[in-house]
Amino acid sequence: MRTTKRLPRIRHLLIGAVLALGLPCTALADEQKPPAKPLDVKKAFSTICGYCHGDYGRKPSKAPQLMNSARSDDYLFNIIKNGKPGGMAAFSSAFTDDQIHQIVKFIRNLKPDEEPRNP
Missing domain, CATH: 1.20.5 (Single alpha-helices involved in coiled-coils or other helix-helix interfaces)
Incomplete structure (x- = not known):
């Protein structure tokens, strides 16, 4: 028992x-x-975004000029992440939210005659 x-x-x-x-x-x-590898924003922009936005987004190309954009950071973030029907592809599967914020910061720091730098 x-x-x-x-x-x-x-x-x-x-x-x-x-x-x-x-x-x-x-x-x-x-x-x-292992920690996530930091994004080389300049290289990513050149190889991925540059196909449509050309010259680091400083001049109109197949897609609009991004330098000095009047659009808000939130707008740019959402367009990069979710895309735009009939326009830009979504990149939510290619970049994390943090990386997209880095890309937006890169766009905001573009200057007409300077070599772009990573934020």
């Missing part, structure tokens, strides 16, 4: 031990992920 009362206790202790030993391992796995 005593053994039947101990079985549930032992089972709970074993489950607790397995969980206690397993959780730190998952935490270590998360910590060991």
Whole structure:
């Protein structure tokens, strides 16, 4: 009779031990992920955006000029992320939100006669 009362206790202790030993391992796995590689915004703009926006967006091309755009940062962010029907493709699968913010900052820092720099 005593053994039947101990079985549930032992089972709970074993489950607790397995969980206690397993959780730190998952935490270590998360910590060991390499950090995301920083985006080279200038290169990304040149190779991806430059196809339509040309010369770093400083002059009208197949797509509008981006330098000195009157559009808000939120507008630019949303267009880059979600695209525009019949116009620009969406890039939400190519860039993280943080990277899109970096691209918007890059656009805002464009100067007519200076070599563009990463933000």
